[in-house]
Amino acid sequence: MANTLRELSLTLGLKNYGAYYYGDYQGYVVTLTEKLTNIILSIAITFPNDDVKADSIRGFVENYKRTYNLVDYTINHSSISMTINDSANARDKLLQLLNKTVGMLEYNKVPGNDVCYFCEKKLQDNYVKAQIEDAFVNMHDKCVDELSRIAEKERNDYIAGKKNYGRGFIGALIGGLIGTIPWIIVDMLGFIVGILGALIGYAAKFGYEKLGGKPRKGKAWILGIVVLFCIIFAQFASTAITLVMETSATGYSLGDLITTTAELIAYSSSLRRSMIINIVIGIVFAGASLAKTFTAVILEGSSGFVNVKKLTGIM
Numbered sequence: 001m002a003n004t005l006r007e008l009s010l011t012l013g014l015k016n017y018g019a020y021y022y023g024d025y026q027g028y029v030v031t032l033t034e035k036l037t038n039i040i041l042s043i044a045i046t047f048p049n050d051d052v053k054a055d056s057i058r059g060f061v062e063n064y065k066r067t068y069n070l071v072d073y074t075i076n077h078s079s080i081s082m083t084i085n086d087s088a089n090a091r092d093k094l095l096q097l098l099n100k101t102v103g104m105l106e107y108n109k110v111p112g113n114d115v116c117y118f119c120e121k122k123l124q125d126n127y128v129k130a131q132i133e134d135a136f137v138n139m140h141d142k143c144v145d146e147l148s149r150i151a152e153k154e155r156n157d158y159i160a161g162k163k164n165y166g167r168g169f170i171g172a173l174i175g176g177l178i179g180t181i182p183w184i185i186v187d188m189l190g191f192i193v194g195i196l197g198a199l200i201g202y203a204a205k206f207g208y209e210k211l212g213g214k215p216r217k218g219k220a221w222i223l224g225i226v227v228l229f230c231i232i233f234a235q236f237a238s239t240a241i242t243l244v245m246e247t248s249a250t251g252y253s254l255g256d257l258i259t260t261t262a263e264l265i266a267y268s269s270s271l272r273r274s275m276i277i278n279i280v281i282g283i284v285f286a287g288a289s290l291a292k293t294f295t296a297v298i299l300e301g302s303s304g305f306v307n308v309k310k311l312t313g314i315m
């Protein structure tokens, strides 16, 4: 199985460069590489600006995902990359996938190895190979420099950019605490309350964004910590208020109330159990309401930029 990559490269007449095999195939530059137990097939293209064509290409690749059981795929301005698990029939699947994709690209008249994907002009003899993510592409020498410069600037702007974590934290806390009000009321009325964790999560996220917190990785941490705190706070507060109402005690100072509530929780295992159940369910629902936010910031943090590298000395 480990030979899939080499055998296929031999069949296609690809050249070797480091961990990559690359070469021309029916007018397109094709790159193959391995990552763990997967093989990545990339085809360099100049992605069409035409919406109908673009949708058609995306539709085709999405369809391959099911037919060929792709682990993953990415489509960007310079390439289509498809990841397939290196199983017994991976070689045949990759060949089919390659032929179908190339046929589809030809049909859509998508330029391949004779056009610089960056400036979209025809290449004469004045081009070099560059690596963009996992794909080798043909580009003008100066276009690689220009793209590298843009990528570097974007990266620097991003690093230097304001994150507004402080404001975001305050916003999340205010939002989250407001979001605890329904929890406290519903819990005091004796209803199951965990689902309202989603509301706390949503309110904290709303507050974070309202006060200008940026969608960086810290956002996930801030929301996670604030929401956890708010859920525990909500459960503790409803227990404390219930205690005051049931004993119709007056003249409690806040300090006394906290101490008495804590003592009650320590004393009653059934109270403790129901509080923990509420909190756990609350966390699950809050997590569900924030799942999209979490994945968005993680993805952005790890692959927000183009990685471009000039490959000197190869054609």
Ligand SMILES: [Zn+2]
Binding pocket: 116, 117, 118, 119, 120, 121, 139, 140, 143
């Ligand atoms: Zn160019």
